[in-house]
Amino acid sequence: MAQNIYLSNYELEEAIKIFFDKISPLNQKREVIPTWEGSGRVTAAPIFAKISSPHYNSSAMDGIATLSTKTHGATDRNHILLEEGVDYVVVDTGDPIPREFDSVIMVEDLIRVDDKKVKIYKSAISWQNIRPIGEDIVETQLIVPSNHKIRPVDIGSIIAGGVNEIEVYKKPVVGVIPTGTEIVEPGSELKIGDIIDFNSRVFSAQVGEWGGIPNRYGIQKDIYENIKSTVFKASEECDLILVNAGSSAGREDFTSKVIGELGEVFLHGIAIKPGKPVILGVVNGKPIIGIPGFPVSAYFIMENIVKRLIEAYQGIETRERRVVKAVLSRRVMSSLKYLEFVRVKLGFVNNRLIATPLSRGAGATMSLVNADGVLEVPQSVEGIEAGNEVMIELLKDEDDIKNTLVCIGSHDSIVDIGGDLLHKKRKNFFLSSAHVGSMGGIMALKGGETHIAPIHLLDMESGEYNISYIKKYLPGKKMALIKGVNRIQGLLVKKGNPLNILGFEDLDKEGMRFVNRQRGSGTRLLLDYNLRALGINPENIIGYEREEFTHLGVAAAVSSGDADAGLGVYSAALAMGLDFIPLGNEEYDFAVPVEYLETEMVKSFIETIKSSEFLRELDRLGGYGYSNIGSIVMI
């Protein structure tokens, strides 16, 4: 067991400074390209016009070119007759003005007499409707400065200024080397322990987005000499190199050694989370970065260091992300050891932007997909309380966030499907969902964090669903229920039901392993209600403490064999090919403050769930009744 430990714990800005100081000056390369291929490229020198535009005095209108002195005295009552070839020539927009003329009268102001004669009723003044030489661009004038990212409109002026070739920074070639014996290409037959290489594909896409040219190498198994020779090859072929992963302290983490042997390791370890075990160094004069293997760690290293480097090669100063103020909906704890990046979901509810922290695991790629922004918790701060105002770096367009229907509460796949259809029908609307269980949804409504809350809460006394909970927990708030679906809850078990599980009464059987839902979920309440009714002590159920946040998560645990049974909906069993023991129907509805009922977003959502397309999807998923779907119950 030969494991390294981290060498350093530099602060992020300090680490960046050390790195950039060590590798500067960057070997920025330049190239000359045709102007019309320049969109998105960055000028390496100022561009001055070589010719004027227009390069001759030209007509700004369709009409006739004439001499202004011949028109003097023309009025509505005193028309002046002009003869073609003598007094005027016909000109179109852009035509040159003959030397003998000094003005243009536009066609709308002419009275046609015959093919060769017109009358005018207004006198013309010198230089009217003429674009003089250089009106737009004067020879030698600066068109765009250096270090300017060229836009389509720039291309127009540059060509108009007679410049057909421009000097731009070359896009840096970025070597991307995935390493690891456990890493396999997408599409490989997966064995236990195999990890699909997606990091190198994400890096390549990021490199492209930031203006670099990704050069991905094949996956390198953990064989020291192979990794070393590939890194050396990349240092010959590329401008900078990314090695993934091999930067943490595991047994086979060679990256640091390879860099040290071929070049120099400047530092290994930065005080950020996720992203700590990064390596910054140089090989063969080329900057090299050892990127952590966890995708979220990798993301923050890419965003905070690699992007800056790729842009620096192109003469671009990296822009700060747009920052907005938001109210934090949950407490965030953090360590004094790190600057922490917390992904958040943003919702614009009740005219406030609400930030809800997402899963903080470094392996949670979906937290990046779902994130609307990032909250930075400084190293000096131990945590931030719920309700505090925080600054969030935006990952999405603010308008899109304002057009997002926030849906926090119980999980069901139909919410995702509904969101997909909503966006398809009304492309400017989005739906964002968070799975915190039915009671979590009620609390989110109470806190003004969500527009709607999907819930399925059985009133143990009345046997009625949802309404009594809303009345109890949201007193004084004008609420309504958008009726959703009837869905069948039951036990999910392995195909063929090998343990012969028949109902709740079998959950404390010897050797039975259960997988539970999280506290506050309607499904958990349903379980607890039935266990109590049957007098079963939860402590006797193996796995009662193991919590999943979704029906699919429960189904996956059963499907993999880690658990023998879990409580969930029929559609999850169907999706994963499990057997299902139905135990009852429940009403899954959407609680909504009355004030939102008339908003475009909620109206569109109701339309969506009533649509035949959505109902077809329910049939496909299976186990849903929808006789009242979309109807409103005022509470």
Next chain:
Amino acid sequence: MAQNIYLSNYELEEAIKIFFDKISPLNQKREVIPTWEGSGRVTAAPIFAKISSPHYNSSAMDGIATLSTKTHGATDRNHILLEEGVDYVVVDTGDPIPREFDSVIMVEDLIRVDDKKVKIYKSAISWQNIRPIGEDIVETQLIVPSNHKIRPVDIGSIIAGGVNEIEVYKKPVVGVIPTGTEIVEPGSELKIGDIIDFNSRVFSAQVGEWGGIPNRYGIQKDIYENIKSTVFKASEECDLILVNAGSSAGREDFTSKVIGELGEVFLHGIAIKPGKPVILGVVNGKPIIGIPGFPVSAYFIMENIVKRLIEAYQGIETRERRVVKAVLSRRVMSSLKYLEFVRVKLGFVNNRLIATPLSRGAGATMSLVNADGVLEVPQSVEGIEAGNEVMIELLKDEDDIKNTLVCIGSHDSIVDIGGDLLHKKRKNFFLSSAHVGSMGGIMALKGGETHIAPIHLLDMESGEYNISYIKKYLPGKKMALIKGVNRIQGLLVKKGNPLNILGFEDLDKEGMRFVNRQRGSGTRLLLDYNLRALGINPENIIGYEREEFTHLGVAAAVSSGDADAGLGVYSAALAMGLDFIPLGNEEYDFAVPVEYLETEMVKSFIETIKSSEFLRELDRLGGYGYSNIGSIVMI
């Protein structure tokens, strides 16, 4: 003379509705591509996970996998000894957890005894540091919805979810057909009347930026059958077609006829300015747009109609531009006939965003290059007064605007050069200049519209430059002068001075044609001062009324032979290869409110103009003295 007139004057939104109604449903095409090539593409269907990620229970840390029950009781005082192979196996991050173990202890929490033994000082709990199957993504889970523009992070989750091919909308192929007998390719030998085709290059770049594939055809002379056959060919090869220009009412404007004959013209003419003479139609089932020839008109048609169409093919709803509030610095007049788009420069001065209208000519490509935003003046509004708050659609990043040093006043090329160097040195800073003459600069300071004002104003009485004007026009305002350059003013005349012009006294010579600078410019004041001293009546100077806004504009007029002499600086004569009759030195300085002297931007500007690089540029331009450059004179 067979000229068309505009057929219609639809309002913009009405025209767009008619157009999209007529051409819908769009023939959106789909294709299946590898996931890793999907960055920036738009999903045509929701993407669901095919496998869970992780697909096995895996270690979240480097360390050892063990059974939690074996660790119970371990404390700082009571270490527990564990043996490899018996009590644990060594695992790296991502390694599978053997069935017999249920927790991972990270390497940092181990005390190494020997190669095969460790001690622990903390007990482990079940499932700690284990990533259970599906922790990130559960099989069948929705990863991204349809009509979603794929980002690099999405690629990661999609591959992790086992989806290696995705269905996306095909990028629409957009035919771009430049037409016009006068249109020539960039790089052609230019004759009078030739117009360089840059529009089709701008359109192609825009199409690419919006996700389409441009397919540019060769320039079509104004030969009806040729244009017709090219349009038909494009309708077979492309998804939509742009024809430029031939959409106004000139003699050879065939576009409308061609479209009418091959298909249908829906409308010709929209009530916007610039952009009025657009044609919307269909040929062979493909939408076709006749785009006006003036580049600024073309720009607004591209932005308002073509972008929307190209994005619709990809299932994207066009985003509205960000809008900011700004104070209008000059009155804007507009016609009740049109919705008018006014390009504005924005400056963040004195904590207010100030919008200054740019040149409104439809041929002014530089007004697009220089624009920071667009002010829409509705059809129902005749004008907006200076000082009013207006809404501006942003064309640039708001942060960049806030980092822009605003420099309004007298024109000299050294301002552009200084701006270029400033941005090169401090890549987050920009300089924007407007040429309104020295007195215009003083007024801009008075109105709080500029940070600095380049001026060269001679006090006729004291012979001193600049200071007395600042005192007189900005009383009570704490001002300073950043010393700039001494520059030589003189007469610019044709090479060889054919008219033998020696000084101001020759400007009213018989047959002499002068070109003047605009009122309020220091150069104009210098001219008027000398004319008065010599007793010359301006009315006797031919061309006294012809105003140019820059030294280069004056030089271009002389260079082209449109004028015989103009007053300007030596560097302009040198740039255009003219002869120069020096008539005196003047002091060209930068007036600045004292409060801005300590801002980073002004400090960086002063540093820049003092730098050896800048002084070298002054030498290259010629005619500048700079002994006091960058020193501060408090007023």
